[in-house]
Amino acid sequence: MCTCLAKASFAQKQQLTLDEHDKYIYYQAVNMAGFNADTMYNRCLAGLSQYYHNSGVRNELSAGASIAISSILVVYNNTSMAKHEDGEIAYTLHLEFKDAKYRYWLSDFILQPYQRNRYSEYVKIPGVKVPLEKIKSKYDNRTFANYQEQITDFGKQLGENLKLYVINTPKKGEPVKKIDTKKW
């Protein structure tokens, strides 16, 4: 049974795919019956604005008919407990909406590797930027697989958030429920 679970877990791991320009991309299209495009756009824009504001990482958001956000994802040298920052991957998140469906994708991945400085902090190596497509040749397959896993995990988590942004009605103005301990 454990073997089956392990196999199932392995099979569920997503991988990045190549787009028509031979660039890596994380792409998802989502059906959301009963929601119109404007509603989904507004809810996702509000949710993402709050998420990126709270994240503390630099980002640029542009919104029109679609949403585009440029930001960074800090990647670690491995996914075990003993780990440290290995670099940051710049990416662009795109979202487009139609009635009853939307799609989002992450693309334009560029790694800026970190190095440890004299204060035991990991900081960017000045002047070094590596497109994700060149990671295998500049480093190795294992490094690429590690970064790919962290990007797809982020993309998956982002997708779950987007669904919840769309489903959840904005709670602005709702009274906070309080318990009156004098009544029971």
Add this chain to the structure above:
Amino acid sequence: MKSKLLLFLSLTATVYVANAQDPAKPADPPLTISGSVDTYYKYDFSGHNNIPTSFATDQNSVSIGMIDLALKKKVGKAAFVGELGFGPRGQYQSILPGDGNPSNLNTTFHVQNLYVAYDVTDKLNLTAGFMGTFIGYEVIAPTGNFNYSTSYLFSAGPFQNAGFKATYAFSDKVSLMAGLFNDNWNYYTTVHDVSTFGAQLMVAPVKGWTAYLNVASGETSGTILDLTTAYQITDAFKLGLNAADYTSTHGDLGYSGAALYPQLAVSSDVTLGLRGEYFKVKKNGYSLVPSPGTSVTSFTLTANVKSGPLTFIPEVRLDNMSKDDYFTDSKRLPTKSASQFVLAAVYAF
């Protein structure tokens, strides 16, 4: 039993549903663990020790550097770093044992870095504790250096400063640090007071080029002016430079010098580098070699051969002094020059 199981399943489902209703918020970075382990073999061609490098000191011996362990955690705007070094490199070869008190000579705290930091704003950071010095090009941790043996400038300058500092980032290209540090370098505690003023101006004029102008000055510690800069000119070629001048407050003691660090990546796993250094002790001397008024020119040819987290560092070094009062040849007769070979291995994690 059955009802307990149902209750457990019900609670689990409730928790899952509750979580599922809230979009995930950005998580704080995890506790990070990093460090290194280093070992080396050195052979001085005279058959005995000559070149006074800080580490790689043992002649014709397979010896150890240290195991370096660093922990870092940041929650919101507050962070700490604690870094410990166990082994000659991280203890008696680099920092004073204990708190500098003679009665604690056999005690060591092993500490390389131990500080807390707080981001007041996106641009202003406050830091206090015992920190790697902001002066100079080379550092104690072997992962921070290209060459395994160290320069005269490194050995003569500060290794750590304890104190309080504020760093303001005007932009990605300009930042300024200013702080007050303990009166003596490298000590965990003050001898008299917190009276060394330190400042660092960082500028990054073009992509790949960063320069640090440093000053540390105090009644007890003296005054050191330092320029440390590195320029990644192409993907394969990097050029570094360090220049410093130190004057003690007690007479005209001190030193000055400069070192150039050209490095060329010949493949993804192999980089070759040269360190050329000129170092001169002022006429009234300094506590370290060479002797008063003497200068030394040093050339170190080093390769970094990487295999995953492991780096092999073969190195050949030739030093030439202006006087023959320190180096000795294979017959123990005075000579102006000395040369050595080092093969080191550094594992970073």
